[in-house]
Amino acid sequence: MSTENTAIESYATENNAIEKNATENTTIENVSRRNFFKTASIATGGLVIGVSLPMQSMAFGDEVKEFDFNPNAFIHIAENGDTLIYCGRCEMGQGISTALPGAVADELEADWSRVSVKQGDADEKYGHQATGGSASIRRMYIPMREAGAAAKEMLIAAAATKVWKIPADQCSAKNHFVINNNNGEKLSYGQLASLAATISVPEKPKLKEKSEYNYIGKALPRHDQAEVVVGKRMYGVDTKMPGLKYAAITHCPVLGGKLKSVDKSAALAMKGVVDVVVIPRFEVPFGSIGGVAVVADNTWTAQQALKKLIIKWDLGDNQSYDTKAYKAQLVKNVESPAEVVTERGDLKTAFSNAAQKLSATYTGGHLSHSPMEPNASVVYVEDDKCEVWAATQAPKAIQKVLGEYLKREPTDIIVHVTMAGGAFGRKFKCDYVHEAAVISQQVKAPVQLIWSREEDMRTGYYHSISAQHIEGSLDEKGNVTGWLHRVAFPPIGSLFKADTTGPSKNDVGAVDKYPFGLPNFRSEIGEAKAHTRIGWYRAVYAIFYGFSFSSFADELSYKAGKDPLTFLNQLYDANDNAEQKEQVKRSKDALALAAEKAAWHNRNKLPEGQGIGLAVHYSFRTYVAMAVRVEVSGDDIKVLQVDCVIDCGQVLNTDGAAAQMEGAVAMGMSLALSTEITFRNGAVVNSNFHDYPVMRTSDMPQVNVHFVDSGFEPTGLGEPGVAPFAPALANAVFAASGKRYRDLPFKPMTV
Amino acid sequence: MNKTIIINGEKQNIDVDEDMPLLWFLRDRLEKTGTKYGCGTGLCGACTVHVDGVATRSCVIPVGVLAGKSITTIEGLSENGDHPLQKAWLENNVPQCGYCQSGQIMNAASLLNENPTPNAEEIDSAMQGNICRCGTYQRIKKAISQVADDLAREVS
Numbered sequence: 001m002s003t004e005n006t007a008i009e010s011y012a013t014e015n016n017a018i019e020k021n022a023t024e025n026t027t028i029e030n031v032s033r034r035n036f037f038k039t040a041s042i043a044t045g046g047l048v049i050g051v052s053l054p055m056q057s058m059a060f061g062d063e064v065k066e067f068d069f070n071p072n073a074f075i076h077i078a079e080n081g082d083t084l085i086y087c088g089r090c091e092m093g094q095g096i097s098t099a100l101p102g103a104v105a106d107e108l109e110a111d112w113s114r115v116s117v118k119q120g121d122a123d124e125k126y127g128h129q130a131t132g133g134s135a136s137i138r139r140m141y142i143p144m145r146e147a148g149a150a151a152k153e154m155l156i157a158a159a160a161t162k163v164w165k166i167p168a169d170q171c172s173a174k175n176h177f178v179i180n181n182n183n184g185e186k187l188s189y190g191q192l193a194s195l196a197a198t199i200s201v202p203e204k205p206k207l208k209e210k211s212e213y214n215y216i217g218k219a220l221p222r223h224d225q226a227e228v229v230v231g232k233r234m235y236g237v238d239t240k241m242p243g244l245k246y247a248a249i250t251h252c253p254v255l256g257g258k259l260k261s262v263d264k265s266a267a268l269a270m271k272g273v274v275d276v277v278v279i280p281r282f283e284v285p286f287g288s289i290g291g292v293a294v295v296a297d298n299t300w301t302a303q304q305a306l307k308k309l310i311i312k313w314d315l316g317d318n319q320s321y322d323t324k325a326y327k328a329q330l331v332k333n334v335e336s337p338a339e340v341v342t343e344r345g346d347l348k349t350a351f352s353n354a355a356q357k358l359s360a361t362y363t364g365g366h367l368s369h370s371p372m373e374p375n376a377s378v379v380y381v382e383d384d385k386c387e388v389w390a391a392t393q394a395p396k397a398i399q400k401v402l403g404e405y406l407k408r409e410p411t412d413i414i415v416h417v418t419m420a421g422g423a424f425g426r427k428f429k430c431d432y433v434h435e436a437a438v439i440s441q442q443v444k445a446p447v448q449l450i451w452s453r454e455e456d457m458r459t460g461y462y463h464s465i466s467a468q469h470i471e472g473s474l475d476e477k478g479n480v481t482g483w484l485h486r487v488a489f490p491p492i493g494s495l496f497k498a499d500t501t502g503p504s505k506n507d508v509g510a511v512d513k514y515p516f517g518l519p520n521f522r523s524e525i526g527e528a529k530a531h532t533r534i535g536w537y538r539a540v541y542a543i544f545y546g547f548s549f550s551s552f553a554d555e556l557s558y559k560a561g562k563d564p565l566t567f568l569n570q571l572y573d574a575n576d577n578a579e580q581k582e583q584v585k586r587s588k589d590a591l592a593l594a595a596e597k598a599a600w601h602n603r604n605k606l607p608e609g610q611g612i613g614l615a616v617h618y619s620f621r622t623y624v625a626m627a628v629r630v631e632v633s634g635d636d637i638k639v640l641q642v643d644c645v646i647d648c649g650q651v652l653n654t655d656g657a658a659a660q661m662e663g664a665v666a667m668g669m670s671l672a673l674s675t676e677i678t679f680r681n682g683a684v685v686n687s688n689f690h691d692y693p694v695m696r697t698s699d700m701p702q703v704n705v706h707f708v709d710s711g712f713e714p715t716g717l718g719e720p721g722v723a724p725f726a727p728a729l730a731n732a733v734f735a736a737s738g739k740r741y742r743d744l745p746f747k748p749m750t751v
Numbered sequence: 752m753n754k755t756i757i758i759n760g761e762k763q764n765i766d767v768d769e770d771m772p773l774l775w776f777l778r779d780r781l782e783k784t785g786t787k788y789g790c791g792t793g794l795c796g797a798c799t800v801h802v803d804g805v806a807t808r809s810c811v812i813p814v815g816v817l818a819g820k821s822i823t824t825i826e827g828l829s830e831n832g833d834h835p836l837q838k839a840w841l842e843n844n845v846p847q848c849g850y851c852q853s854g855q856i857m858n859a860a861s862l863l864n865e866n867p868t869p870n871a872e873e874i875d876s877a878m879q880g881n882i883c884r885c886g887t888y889q890r891i892k893k894a895i896s897q898v899a900d901d902l903a904r905e906v907s
Contacts, residue, residue: 226841228846299778694882702889
């Protein structure tokens with residue numbers, strides 16, 4: 001399997017993303033240690049800096065060739081001072097195209113109001129662009145800052161040596177100007193841009209101290225929000241061009257099914273219909289599952305004509321998939337002995353000597369990402385060219401899949417990355433782009449394919465349905481002495497390996513390494529074959545691992561007769577693994593701050609029916625603790641307030657970070673309370689937002705976001721906020737009402 | 752002779768099948784893409800525009816029945832993107848992905864047309880039909896309240 005594929009697969013589990021991505025991480029970490037820069041004059045006479053990947057560095061050529069030097073980011077300062085920063089990582093609302101360029105601008109001493117940001121097309125020069133695993137900031141923070149710092153040093157050197165003829169250390173840079181410290185004279189970055197391009201690149205530019213930051217750790221407005229509020233921001237659905245045709249698609253409702261027959265006549269008879277295209281299943285990861293598309297003059301006509309197709313499917317092997325029965329089977333699989341993964345200490349003795357024992361089974365359903373923008377792209381396949389405009393998280397995966405399909409070099413596929421109207425993991429998989437390519441090739445025109453909401457919900461990739469069974473033992477003092485953790489869920493690995501029959505040992509890495517002190521411990525995996533496409537969904541497996549660990553710890557605390565916060569601290573303190581010392585401390589600190597902000601110690605004074613629940617979860621190298629306050633009345637659960645504490649090391653953009661947490665609460669609340677994808681007879685029953693009731697505005701609680709300034713290097717925030725919400729909510733509901741929810745969502749809609 | 756419709760002050764011929772929802776007339780015929788497709792059934796609010804000043808889901812209303820009516824889309828809400836709500840959206844850094852926000856803003860603008868001083872419950876109730884998967888609800892409410900407070904001050 002290629003590196004790209006390994007990387008894609010490893011994103012599957014956050015744990016593995018850290019371990020298995022070793023190759024890629026090495027590259028990136030090497031960059032951060034010894035990356036280097038090169039300048040090039042470009043047409044406008046400005047200064048361009050590219051961050052270069054050592055692995056891909058070829059000989060320094062002449063100035064023109066340096067654009068081929070595989071830089072992974074650019075700074076471009078024009079002669080009028082306008083500064084353009086490219087972002088190679090994909091933007092889907094998580095704010096990366098503000099956070100990283102903000103860090104560049106900080107080191108550059110640029111005026112943020114003079115900076116514009118552009119999304120990079122698919123290109124090796126941007127390095128690894130597959131945007132997932134909350135990894136963008138972790139990987140790119142140092143290289144991007146060094147790019148900014150190098151540019152600043154060159155601007156200073158230009159002013160010092162070429163204009164003022166003084167040593168560079170008698171100059172400084174501030175707010176888009178270089179200043180002569182001797183006399184206060186100033187030269188603007190625009191004035192210096194061309195001169196700076198002739199300066200050699202510093203090998204190891206000096207980065208700023210934390211106390212000197214202008215933008216890092218501050219609140220920065222989104223660079224593109226002015227376009228959003230006037231409807232000018234361009235998404236995957238928005239590409240227009242001469243000759244554009246519009247397509248609508250339907251897929252076999254059951255995974256693995258095949259087209260038996262299609263009667264196209266009524267559809268083709270409709271005015272405005274151009275063609276009907278059968279798309280065969282393409283057996284590569286992220287290829288189409290197969291479908292039938294109608295091409296027309298506009299999307300609406302295509303959608304109407306699609307309804308007139310008379311299609312017969314051979315539904316295949318998965319036609320009896322029924323999630324209710326499947327979940328019950330998963331529960332059976334985890335409530336009986338399964339395959340042992342990791343064993344520590346002596347669990348058997350711990351259990352037989354227990355003063356008290358407790359066991360519980362936690363379950364969760366499939367989830368659909370349902371970003372507000374459904375899958376959409378425009379593809380134009382010509383004999384000698386293929387150009388794509390797509391909302392995507394993985395432009396190189398598009399190049400790979402289309403390259404394979406069209407039998408062309410992946411680098412010959414031109415991929416323009418548009419803004420994604422939400423993605424949450426869905427747009428990592430480019431089946432919809434592949435389909436647009438198949439259609440374009442047949443009709444010989446640029447084609448915009450927009451999946452309908454119904455197709456998005458019914459034939460997508462789904463977060464795993466899951467079951468976990470935990471048994472715990474306590475000694476007479478209420479210390480946890482033993483912990484058995486069995487899991488079963490169809491894993492993402494099934495996308496890449498059809499004979500997968502359940503989670504791999506790596507898939508339970510996060511269970512084995514959970515930073516509680518569990519000296520006598522065993523993890524086991526139960527059988528769980530996939531009957532649909534399983535995909536990464538924001539926070540991935542941390543959703544159900546966070547739910548089970550933090551719920552069960554809460555349950556155990558009551559069993560032990562202890563305050564949940566004290567009990568959690570005790571569980572962390574019991575961890576004597578030196579390698580997890582930092583995790584223990586940071587988890588506890590985040591938890592303590594959440595408890596303090598939520599007035600945990602005064603919770604007994606809350607009005608009748610209210611309660612506070614706590615949870616902390618470490619995922620994607622970031623710590624997030626939540627204190628959720630609820631009011632429970634019968635079956636009615638009203639979330640009043642969430643105090644959310646983040647320790648992601650150095651925060652880049654505090655406003656963006658807070659937004660990610662607000663969003664994580666909203667998404668966490670949907671999946672905790674109401675959203676579940678149900679399969680019956682092999683097919684998804686839900687179809688649109690009426691029966692997949694995502695959270696709406698009246699349910700939004702007050703979310704307060706607090707930061708722990710732990711002094712560590714920055715880590716990501718796109719996903720880690722999702723995991724602690726559901727267990728904190730479950731714990732709050734229990735505190736308020738004595739009712740314990742162990743199945744996600746708590747209140748599924750009957751569909 | 753085609754029927755006509757006014758879009759952001761400009762007269763347009765309805766030169767498509769009259770059953771075509773306004774959304775697709777805007778997006779695919781006029782190529783005004785600020786109005787978004789989200790669900791196609793009036794459930795999510797991403798396609799919200801104003802018909803004679805009133806918030807309407809453009810994905811479910813046939814363009815033919817709107818002959819003679821005046822439509823405002825996000826592109827036409829203000830001359831220079833300076834409607835008080837647009838400004839409040841920026842001040843509060845509301846958008847994440849931003850996809851639903853044209854519908855959110857258009858819906859909020861219609862609310863304030865009808866009720867310039869809504870309270871929190873009235874805001875919730877009016878905005879209940881507009882989904883945001885990124886979860887920007889807290890900021891949306893704050894932005895609307897801020898504009899409503901400003902309007903209340905002007906009135907008093």
